[in-house]
Amino acid sequence: MGKRVILALFTVILSVVAYRLVDLCNKMGVFRELDLVELGNCHLIEGVEHGSEDINILPGGLALISSGLKYPSLPNFNSDRPGQILLVDLNKPTLTAVELRISRGFDVESFNPHGLSTYIDEDGTVYVFVVNHPRNITTVEVFMFEEDQNSLIHLKTIQHELLHSVNDIVALSSDSFYATNDYYFAHEPLKTLEIVLGFSWCSVVYYSPSEVKVAATGFRFANGINVSPDKRYIYIAESLAHNIHIMEINPNNTLTPVKTLHVGTLPDNLEVDPKTGDVWIGCCPICWKLFFYNPEYTPGSEVIRIENILSKDPKVTQVYVSNDSVLQGSSVAIVYEEKLLIGTVFHKALHCELGS
Numbered sequence: 001m002g003k004r005v006i007l008a009l010f011t012v013i014l015s016v017v018a019y020r021l022v023d024l025c026n027k028m029g030v031f032r033e034l035d036l037v038e039l040g041n042c043h044l045i046e047g048v049e050h051g052s053e054d055i056n057i058l059p060g061g062l063a064l065i066s067s068g069l070k071y072p073s074l075p076n077f078n079s080d081r082p083g084q085i086l087l088v089d090l091n092k093p094t095l096t097a098v099e100l101r102i103s104r105g106f107d108v109e110s111f112n113p114h115g116l117s118t119y120i121d122e123d124g125t126v127y128v129f130v131v132n133h134p135r136n137i138t139t140v141e142v143f144m145f146e147e148d149q150n151s152l153i154h155l156k157t158i159q160h161e162l163l164h165s166v167n168d169i170v171a172l173s174s175d176s177f178y179a180t181n182d183y184y185f186a187h188e189p190l191k192t193l194e195i196v197l198g199f200s201w202c203s204v205v206y207y208s209p210s211e212v213k214v215a216a217t218g219f220r221f222a223n224g225i226n227v228s229p230d231k232r233y234i235y236i237a238e239s240l241a242h243n244i245h246i247m248e249i250n251p252n253n254t255l256t257p258v259k260t261l262h263v264g265t266l267p268d269n270l271e272v273d274p275k276t277g278d279v280w281i282g283c284c285p286i287c288w289k290l291f292f293y294n295p296e297y298t299p300g301s302e303v304i305r306i307e308n309i310l311s312k313d314p315k316v317t318q319v320y321v322s323n324d325s326v327l328q329g330s331s332v333a334i335v336y337e338e339k340l341l342i343g344t345v346f347h348k349a350l351h352c353e354l355g356s
């Protein structure tokens with residue numbers, strides 16, 4: 001009798017784990033065949049060699065790129081050098097990235113930049129918020145961008161127990177933001193268990209100097225985050241559910257679900273075109289290959305665009321799908337006029353002219 005119960009219990013546990021594993025493989029693109037979508041007129045951006053995980057573009061056409069991310073279990077071909085913030089002027093005929101100098105007093109040696117967001121004050125001051133993982137912890141660094149000096153002045157470091165595993169961030173003012181946590185647990189082996197069993201326990205946190213709180217929860221790997229042009233809605237990429245969540249900002253800064261869009265691929269960072277409100281998403285189509293890197297069979301790249309995201313029928317278009325080794329493992333896509341920039345976790349960055 002006892003043996004039978006144990007056997008039955010064992011079978012149940014085994015089938016649950018097997019079911020979750022198959023689902024994870026599905027989400028990581030193990031069974032996916034890509035239908036390639038090409039774009040003409042694409043060129044690599046010079047000077048981006050070790051990642052361009054997140055990109056923001058200022059209204060005048062200067063792109064800020066976080067580069068050199070060291071993330072557990074992912075390849076990094078820049079291991080002995082710190083990460084950087086790169087600058088690309090999109091008004092130039094050839095796109096070349098230069099490194100921004102960072103003011104004294106900031107520990108550049110341990111700089112490990114991840115998600116990035118910019119906020120421009122009424123007086124024109126450009127604040128750059130950068131998720132940082134120095135020595136396996138998470139901080140949010142706030143810089144001021146000095147355009148004529150090609151430099152970042154470090155203003156402050158924010159560290160908080162609710163901001164324990166931040167992936168991406170969206171600034172709402174010079175000192176407030178929403179941030180996604182991509183894990184619920186802080187340490188192994190619980191982190192692996194969380195991914196394998198598919199717990200949807202990740203949170204989005206609101207931060208201001210006077211209040212820090214969980215604004216929404218229940219995500220399976222919360223990743224990219226951004227805000228609608230009218231600043232009323234927050235968009236969140238839930239990577240391991242293949243979902244984009246649209247949530248309304250409440251007066252008390254919590255978030256209320258409005259709707260969820262299933263995109264059928266693994267979304268990473270999402271950017272909002274300030275002119276059209278379209279959402280551009282860098283996706284990881286064959287994502288398991290990020291973790292088992294082979295230069296011959298790369299994780300591929302995918303860019304999707306969502307038009308009319310707040311309407312009843314949003315239109316989701318695959319703009320670019322590739323499995324060649326030119327660009328490996330896309331994480332972000334962003335447009336400026338007719339230019340599309342595509343960034344990657346640990347590889348290069350591509351620039352394509354749209355409409356050509």
Ligand SMILES: *[C@@H]1O[C@H](CO)[C@@H](O)[C@H](O)[C@H]1NC(C)=O
Pocket residue numbers: 033034035036296297298323324
């Ligand atoms: C790329 O995808 C195409 C279409 O699915 C496939 O035929 C080809 O073998 C793939 N190439 C690589 C290197 O994976």
Ligand SMILES: *[C@@H]1O[C@H](CO)[C@@H](O)[C@H](O)[C@H]1NC(C)=O
Pocket residue numbers: 135136
């Ligand atoms: C960060 O954690 C990893 C894995 O736990 C470990 O190998 C590495 O040495 C740690 N790095 C630092 C700077 O503590």
Ligand SMILES: *[C@@H]1O[C@H](CO)[C@@H](O)[C@H](O)[C@H]1NC(C)=O
Pocket residue numbers: 250251252253254
């Ligand atoms: C915040 O506001 C929302 C909507 O008005 C409400 O449902 C929620 O209970 C409030 N939360 C807190 C913690 O006050």
